[in-house]
Amino acid sequence: MPLTQQKKKLVNHSAAALLALSSGAAGMAHAQQSSGAPASDGETASDVQKVVVTARRREETLQDVPVSVTAFSADQLSKQAVPDITALAVALPNTTLKASRATNSTLTAFIRGVGQADPLAGFEAGVGIYIDDIYLARPQAAVADIYDVERIEVLRGPQGTLYGRNTIGGAVKYVTRKLAPKTDVRLRGTIGNYRQTDGVVTASTPLSDTVRIGGTVARFKRDGFGKNLFTGADNYDKDSTALRLSAEFTPTPDLFIRIAADGTQDDSNPKNGHRLIVGRTSGAPILSNVYDTRANLTQAAGHDQEVTAHGVSAVVEYRLDDRFTLKSITASRKDKSWAPIDFDSLPVTDMHVPALYTNEQVSQEFNLTYTGERLQGVAGVYYIDAQAFNKFDTILAGAVPTSTFTSGDIGTKAWAVYADGSYSVTDALSLSLGGRYTVDERTASIYRQIFLGANGTPEMGNPGAIPFRIDTDLRSGLEREDKKFTPRVAVNYKLGADHNLYASYSEGFKGGGFDPRINIVGGRLPLAQARAGYKPETIETSELGLKSAFNGGRITTNAALFYSDYQDVQIPGSVAIDTNGDGRDDSFAGVTTNAGKAKIKGVELEAVANLTRDFMLAGMYSYIDAEYKEYIVAGVNVAGQRVFQNTPKNSANLRANYDIALPLMGRNGKVSLIASVSYKGATNQFETVSILDQESYKLYDASIVWTRSDGKIRAGIHGKNLGNERYKTAGYLFPTLGNEGTVTAFYGNPRTVSATVEYRF
Template sequence: MRLTKKNPLLLTRTAAAVLALYGTVGVSYAQEANSQAPAATSENNIEKVVVTARRREETLQDVPVSVTAFSADQLSKQAIPDLTGLTNSIPNTTLKASRATNTTLTAFIRGVGQADPVAGFESGVGIYMDDVFLARPQAAVADIYDVERIEVLRGPQGTLYGRNTIGGAIKYVTRKLAPQTDVRVRATVGDYGQKEGVLTASTPLSDTARIGGTIAKFKRDGYGTNLVTGKGNYDKDLTAARLSAEFTPTQDLFIRIAGDITQDDSNPKNGHRLMVGRKSGFPILSNVYDTQGEMITTNGHEQEIRAHGVSALVEYNVTPEVTLKSITASRRDHSWAPIDFDALPVVDLEVPAEYSNKQFSQEFNATYSGKDLQGTAGVYYMDATAFNQFDTIVGFPAFIASTYTSANVGTKAWAAYIDGSYNLTPDLQLSLGGRYTVDKRDAALYRQSYLGKGSPYLGNPAATKLTAIPDTDLPDLSRRDTKFTPRIALNYKVNADHNVYASYSEGFKGGGFDPRMNMVGTKLTVAKARQGYSPETIKTTELGLKSSFNGGRITTNAAVFHSDYKDVQIPGSVAIDTNGDGKDDTFAGVTTNAGKAKIKGVELEAIAHITKEFTLAGMYSYIDAKYKEYIVAGVNVADKRYFQNTPRNSSNIRATYDIPTPLMGYNGTTSLMASYAFKSKTYQFETPSDLDQQSYHLVDASVVWTRADGRLRVGLHGKNLTDEHYKTGGYLFQTLGNEGTLSAFYGAPRTVSGTVEYRF
């Protein structure tokens, strides 16, 4: 089903009407609180969500920050599978699996993000697992299990978080262990052979020690088929586990040691060609989830992704007002990723790749919560290394050539931050914050060209070096960037139900080196290569209003914001001719610092408990993101460039109706849920292409029965019920190879699944 021109306008008007009906404007959903999360209760017994957006507990309606929170109960009811399943419920936010991957995350908030997950780049959106920053996007599409809540903060957050969060932050908060033995089981079956199981168990060892763990298996056949190999395309085969131990030697000291591991053995995900093969004449397939890709493996390795990490949290309440915290973490991931760009059974544009990342981080912070003064101060250190190597294999009429690329990019980062709030009057609060950041980046880059299907480094010892094409050998690149970024905010409680705030904040992300640079084809000088790309900065002004009505039964939140975005880091790939024969023979990374951009927008969210049984929620966001200076070959082409992964309009309407329903001799509640989401046109790159996604909508529905004591839940869930086909990414290299490359990746089709959850 395709949208007519009237549909988006109708949805927008409907969302606006919902928001207008239940009060004026404000900035985040008031979501259901998890039973283990701290919560206050209003006079109408409506739970208020408590978040830690400012590193201390505050209710969602009181915190002067644009934040959306999702409780474990809400995620369970809606059968949200992973972080990408939240994207339709959050204003001005895009979360998706990166092209040709299952578990690499592409995240954009308010126009800021990172689309190309290459070595050394960090996303403009910070991903945090229990306050541990994930330096790389590989394996960051976390399947949701063992979770207490997820918080999504929009806008720069540098004065409160250890690492750069120039566009926003996503916080995945896991559940603390229960004081008594707790065993939970969740099972899911669905079409496309979906079979999932999650087993969680914890128990106290003594009055001061608890231990717990979770093991999960997520498996599904492909939405389509690789017609060459016969294997499923867009399948899923993922195993995950988590183990934690918690200690409370005294009532003021809390220690948690945790470890997690994820193993992804899914088949390689191949794209759907949008053009007929230029030489072979291979037709465009009718099923967008089918493919004809046949990949060259990396040193014989099939696709595999493994990520694991350990962390230690020590939290000590020095006094009722002062808390000291230490967060120590180490993480690693390794990926073998054979990628077939051309999506055909011929060797025309193949990129077998290997990624290896490791990081160590240490953060110390102190939180003070006094009557009139509250705040957080901390220091942060990170040492991370990102290595990748890949072959770019290109077909020519009479031969096949390969370009080997390797890069080792190291990052050492130090930061000190402070953010405090002072009650000038009982109703007026002033917040001031600052952060000083030092980013040091070192890199070693190497490229070499060969005749043959791949290089000796990645499994082809018979390859012949092309001596006519000079190597790119840059072993000792280095740069150091520093920046102080401030934040100031005022929030005024007009009365107990209305909170208005204004804020100004700055964000910063250090510069670096594109690991795919080629000095020959791009005519890059050594001096320019050593400079690398520059840091990017953003200055954001925001005005928001958070309101509640009728004893909290209705909440409305809104924000308007304006950002000045400078030296925007835009990683991309271009086809190049390295030997001057007039034909492109490989591609190179070209990271552009677009000079200036202006971003402004509006975010509206509302939730209304219309009756005890019926709840209606709505979200609408608008963003106007435009480049003002984008220099190419000395010419400003800003009017011909667009922000990628940033649809101008997004809407979402959700309705829930609860019906008391006795079942199997137990009292319980049947919840009927439906949602309708809309996104306007989305650009995949800075320039328009056939890979851009026109406006589309998604319809979901669920029927869930929950036993009154909360121990049993059974649900039936339908996603994308109109079977909308929408592009989420793709490859565009039409001048490379004999066939040309124009291949797209798509979001999930219509799916139906059933879930059972039981708590012993």
């Protein structure tokens, strides 16, 4: 069969599959309606609230935008007591969002198999995190508690022609709430098991017809899920404070200015892992409680664990006329993390890594949006100047105890021009074209030195350490520049007023860089290879989707099929090495591989059914098949022995909301009964199969929430992980290092129960 006929046949089959998926979901919902309550309960199509998103930098309904995007409203987040963005992952197709190993606030994010799990300087995220269109260059402090938001949008697939910074896997967008035209005061308090006590106070007021100011103060505190049996401190505790201030100016009806500042501080205890193996030398047993630890490292260079982050931004939006709007987004951010990481989680000093991370960035974006009768689009320029620095000791026991100091200072300067437009050829058919040209410039300074003894190095607080050997000294001359044009093309066709079929092709790009843990002497890494760094990675994604509405919009389904050709995949990692040739591993070094080729394909289905005015049922199912085709190690293709990390093949979620009219406290209102069950398939933590991998599991959540009829008071009881499931989220795998060996795992939250009260003046 000719190639064109094969492609045409594939498209026809894919469209038919999407229609079957959508019809199946809708049919299930219709069947539930017809079997019980009346079909409408007096509700009309106009009563169904449409979800509005800004996925394409302009307001569109979720069902009209030809992009794979899921949105969570502020009301939805409130009713379900969602604490932070990691909790959203259970309801998102092909998405992993979690706190990185040994941290509460560093984010690991993967969408459709694309992401980045290493938080060190030198490695950029594969999934972009945006706060009001401001890109966060680093994952530290990115697991932010949710407050003061209007909605959260999650976009899947390469994002480059619509956003300031190119992100190869997808984007998570926080959209904060604009200040109200009248004085607005909101209080939220939460108490829960593990002595959880949270409080959020938000207030805003107009100073005049053109000036409004507001701010939020939030405090989140909780005891640990376990104990440090050596120090007596809590393990997996929480102690964080957040602040946000903003001022908005509208000197004319066409000009809007927002100045905002925010800051967070996390003073939680060090988060230590659960050993999965018996101590190799001491025979230390495996603890029965996965949240307990016996770690003895409590400080990094004399500092308790602490994460601070703050930023300022200015957004200026000027409507030139009814068609053109010009926008400027200026931002500056900084963060610092003192991180005492006890890899071995034992009372002895076997494998310790006290570390310091600091990051800063300045970014500027200008964009121009156009909204015409048939043509809509956006064009812009973007620039970011970011500096990521880390230094840490690797303290190892052994025949000859050593302390290895490593520092990496990685600079990024990137600029880009982008444009994306959509033209309505007819009332039913529209075509979208976009393109982006990106230049990424990287500079690096990397240094690694070994000292004798297990007491640390001078740079991390031990001035008496005895120098042994310099393994890497590349404090100058590390530079690289990567350039790439990435296009996007999409066509969508309205099969009717309620069915939007779209097909798209997009390319993504992430520049190359330098691994700050490279070891030239002990690791025997060629100097030329170290100076070259690792290459950019690219992805080409084709997608076919169908967004449908039934019964006047009361039932919606979104289905998508996608296929990605992923090349030169950046895979950073640390491996144990033998630096002196005695046959025993005595250190570790960074090894970043550009896996040559990978193929990713999958299906995603989301459905929401307002079965009656009071009963809503929603569901999600996703499947992904991600496979390496070329993965060269020492000249050998080991693709058949490698797997995709943080990418479970199957994920599903089913949630229900039933509202009951019920007066309380002398006022009318409604009680919402909310329940959900989530399924995650087996998940690999690294590119090789290991004991750290997590088998499939289910999570059960439930809430009972009363909301007063005027919306000013809400009270709820919320249960998370009611089955008390123990599931691994991350870990360290160095079984041959030290005297005891390190195989430690980190786990998701156990069963938690909380009560929340919200009051709005």
